[in-house]
Amino acid sequence: MHYISTRNTKKKSSFREVFLNALSPDGGLYIPKEIPVFSSKELEELSKLSYKDLAGNIIFKFCSEEFSEKEVREIVENSYKNFRNENVVCLKKYDQNYLLELFHGPTLAFKDIAMQIIGNMYQKIIKKKNNTINIVVATSGDTGSAAIDALKGKNKINIFVLHPKGKTSDIQRKLMTTVNDKNVFNIAVNGNFDDCQTLVKSMFTDIEFKNTVNMSGVNSINWARIISQIVYFFYAYFQVINKEEKKINFSVPTGNFGDIYAGYIAKKMGLPINKLIIATNQNDILKRAINQGEYKIENVIETISPSMDIQVASNFERLIFNTNLKNDQDIIEKMKNLKNKKYFKIDKNQLNKIKVDFIAESISEKETEKYIYDFYDKYKYILDPHTAVAYGVLNKVSCEGTNIVLCTAHPSKFPKAISKVLGIQPKLPDNLCNIMNEKENYDIVDNNLFKIKNYILSKI
Numbered sequence: 001m002h003y004i005s006t007r008n009t010k011k012k013s014s015f016r017e018v019f020l021n022a023l024s025p026d027g028g029l030y031i032p033k034e035i036p037v038f039s040s041k042e043l044e045e046l047s048k049l050s051y052k053d054l055a056g057n058i059i060f061k062f063c064s065e066e067f068s069e070k071e072v073r074e075i076v077e078n079s080y081k082n083f084r085n086e087n088v089v090c091l092k093k094y095d096q097n098y099l100l101e102l103f104h105g106p107t108l109a110f111k112d113i114a115m116q117i118i119g120n121m122y123q124k125i126i127k128k129k130n131n132t133i134n135i136v137v138a139t140s141g142d143t144g145s146a147a148i149d150a151l152k153g154k155n156k157i158n159i160f161v162l163h164p165k166g167k168t169s170d171i172q173r174k175l176m177t178t179v180n181d182k183n184v185f186n187i188a189v190n191g192n193f194d195d196c197q198t199l200v201k202s203m204f205t206d207i208e209f210k211n212t213v214n215m216s217g218v219n220s221i222n223w224a225r226i227i228s229q230i231v232y233f234f235y236a237y238f239q240v241i242n243k244e245e246k247k248i249n250f251s252v253p254t255g256n257f258g259d260i261y262a263g264y265i266a267k268k269m270g271l272p273i274n275k276l277i278i279a280t281n282q283n284d285i286l287k288r289a290i291n292q293g294e295y296k297i298e299n300v301i302e303t304i305s306p307s308m309d310i311q312v313a314s315n316f317e318r319l320i321f322n323t324n325l326k327n328d329q330d331i332i333e334k335m336k337n338l339k340n341k342k343y344f345k346i347d348k349n350q351l352n353k354i355k356v357d358f359i360a361e362s363i364s365e366k367e368t369e370k371y372i373y374d375f376y377d378k379y380k381y382i383l384d385p386h387t388a389v390a391y392g393v394l395n396k397v398s399c400e401g402t403n404i405v406l407c408t409a410h411p412s413k414f415p416k417a418i419s420k421v422l423g424i425q426p427k428l429p430d431n432l433c434n435i436m437n438e439k440e441n442y443d444i445v446d447n448n449l450f451k452i453k454n455y456i457l458s459k460i
């Protein structure tokens with residue numbers, strides 16, 4: 001399988017390049033030239049597999065030039081051995097809707113599912129290479145802790161995590177900053193998440209700097225994260241379709257558009273998902289883009305679902321590419337407009353294509369709190385604020401069939417929001433109950449590309 005860039009369809013890249021570069025040197029995102037499609041007979045076979053066997057099958061499709069089937073199986077096995085659930089995820093039914101819990105990994109958010117795979121892929125690839133890799137990543141809270149857990153203590157890998165100072169929850173920060181391994185560096189940036197993401201993107205497109213530090217990335221633009229996330233759309237679909245003879249929709253709490261884009265790829269691979277529901281908080285750029293045809297950056301609003309406080313949804317570039325007949329020149333034009341004028345337009349034709357697969361809706365803070373309250377009142381189950389957004393939008397959209405809501409974080413990661421609404425503190429899993437008392441390690445750096453680069457250079 002070859003990969004191309006959304007901004008250059010002529011140049012071919014291997015899985016290893018895609019994995020290590022994360023962002024293509026032309027600033028575009030990598031995408032497979034052809035997406036593999038399963039026949040209905042193959043889908044039937046896949047539906048009988050355990051989560052881990054399914055993961056092995058799906059992930060192998062995308063990286064068979066780099067890893068043998070056996071290696072992929074080892075990667076999967078190692079990645080999920082510390083999860084609190086044998087089948088990685090957990091599906092629960094409440095009235096007509098299903099909740100798909102994705103937070104049973106070490107740092108309590110769905111990002112562990114992909115990040116652990118990435119960590120183990122690095123380890124295998126690095127054995128075939130000589131020099132130390134420096135991973136630089138921006139986080140709004142959950143990516144950072146997941147990446148640190150997946151990479152801490154690994155040989156010949158350093159990890160630098162940029163988080164927006166004071167804008168993550170205390171537990172999110174603690175999960176990052178209390179890790180003591182020598183290869184972990186936390187940077188609190190005086191800015192918001194979009195600033196962090198812009199800094200990281202600038203370093204990736206500065207080829208000289210990137211080569212000097214042998215830089216690599218694990219942000220949600222890394223294709224390996226997408227392929228690891230495709231798996232649970234298949235798994236959940238197979239579980240539910242056995243019980244419900246209906247159309248199946250997924251409601252996904254969305255920020256950078258990585259998770260829901262994995263659902264889209266699952267559909268392109270032949271999984272007959274009905275609709276993918278893009279659920280956002282008040283940072284609703286995706287809703288405005290899809291409903292009005294203008295992708296326009298506005299100021300970021302801080303909410304109780306901070307991992308979705310994003311205006312530039314990086315992976316959306318991939319969808320734009322998939323729905324414009326893979327026209328790289330059009331992407332370059334649109335991204336130039338985004339940079340210079342803070343918006344680009346999507347024409348009617350393309351919007352209609354997007355609407356075949358997607359519905360976009362957002363809810364307010366008040367509504368989010370109401371859904372956390374109501375759900376607990378009814379079922380004694382605590383929705384984390386991100387999940388509550390995805391559950392809440394179901395009441396605003398109309399689409400046929402059964403809904404699966406992706407539960408992206410454990411509620412104990414957001415105790416302030418939960419205790420404000422419910423008056424109770426959600427309990428942390430046992431192995432994390434001391435974390436609030438542990439010593440933190442991080443450095444504060446200005447929102448300044450030069451200073452961030454110097455910081456990284458001084459540590460390697």
Ligand SMILES: *Cc1c(COP(=O)(O)O)cnc(C)c1O
Nearest residue numbers: 142255256257258259307408409
């Ligand atoms: C990262 C994150 C999201 C958003 O996922 P994207 O792939 O960026 O759209 C939603 N909820 C939680 C809890 C997250 O950590």
